Amino acid sequence: MMETRTDEIADGIFRISVFVPDIAPPAGFTFNQFLILGDDPLLFHTGLRKMFPLYCEAVRRLVPLDRLRWISFGHFEADECGAMNEWLAAAPNAELAHGQTGCLVSVTDMADRPPRILGDGEVVDLGRGKRVRYIDTPHTPHGWDAGLMIEESTGTLLCGDLFTQLGDGPALTDGDIVGPAILAEDIFRYSSLNPDMGLTIRGLAGHAPRTLALMHGPSFSGDGPAALRALADEYDRKAAATVSSRPASMSR
Ligand SMILES: [Fe+2]
Numbered sequence: 001m002m003e004t005r006t007d008e009i010a011d012g013i014f015r016i017s018v019f020v021p022d023i024a025p026p027a028g029f030t031f032n033q034f035l036i037l038g039d040d041p042l043l044f045h046t047g048l049r050k051m052f053p054l055y056c057e058a059v060r061r062l063v064p065l066d067r068l069r070w071i072s073f074g075h076f077e078a079d080e081c082g083a084m085n086e087w088l089a090a091a092p093n094a095e096l097a098h099g100q101t102g103c104l105v106s107v108t109d110m111a112d113r114p115p116r117i118l119g120d121g122e123v124v125d126l127g128r129g130k131r132v133r134y135i136d137t138p139h140t141p142h143g144w145d146a147g148l149m150i151e152e153s154t155g156t157l158l159c160g161d162l163f164t165q166l167g168d169g170p171a172l173t174d175g176d177i178v179g180p181a182i183l184a185e186d187i188f189r190y191s192s193l194n195p196d197m198g199l200t201i202r203g204l205a206g207h208a209p210r211t212l213a214l215m216h217g218p219s220f221s222g223d224g225p226a227a228l229r230a231l232a233d234e235y236d237r238k239a240a241a242t243v244s245s246r247p248a249s250m251s252r
């Protein structure tokens with residue numbers, strides 16, 4: 001029987017976590033949604049369509065569903081946005097918000113109500129001091145349409161699949177999140193290694209996050225820019241090693 005676990009990981013920002021022991025056993029794997037409270041609450045990640053009842057119940061404990069205003073996510077994939085239409089049906093005042101590429105390529109067609117299209121760097125004011133900035137991160141860690149959000153008053157970067165790790169850790173940690181992320185990358189190979197990946201991740205460090213909210217893993221409190229730069233270095237090494245391991249005949 002799967003259950004949700006809810007923790008406040010930064011002021012007014014709640015992590016709703018489901019642990020699935022059957023994925024990558026024996027460690028298991030978490031799927032996390034984040035609810036940012038404000039006059040206009042925002043949910044980041046809809047969760048899998050088939051887990052909708054679980055998440056819906058957990059969100060309802062924090063905010064009446066008719067007050068939910070925004071539903072956003074990192075890229076078009078089942079765990080990120082599979083339940084978007086279930087949410088739109090349950091939350092009559094909610095609107096999807098996502099980047100230009102994702103809206104034009106997938107969301108506008110797949111969603112039951114038209115999304116709000118966010119430009120790179122665009123800010124949405126949620127009221128009560130909360131404001132989220134949308135940042136394009138194409139192909140990082142995967143998906144042409146990939147993007148993230150940072151809540152600027154708390155410095156909370158909603159990292160999506162970046163730093164994905166196995167296991168059911170604490171809700172919030174100040175320990176190492178780079179080592180476990182490299183381990184999970186080597187097992188799943190989920191990232192689309194590309195020459196701009198390090199640059200894209202280092203760009204996120206420029207927003208000076210103090211909390212990193214991982215979709216798959218604990219949230220991290222501490223030196224966010226240092227963790228992002230270490231992850232960027234690792235991906236630069238992996239991308240370079242992949243290219244240099246190709247026989248010369250393949251690169252012609
Ligand atoms: Fe993903």
Ligand SMILES: [Fe+2]
Nearest residue numbers: 079080161215
């Ligand atoms: Fe994910």
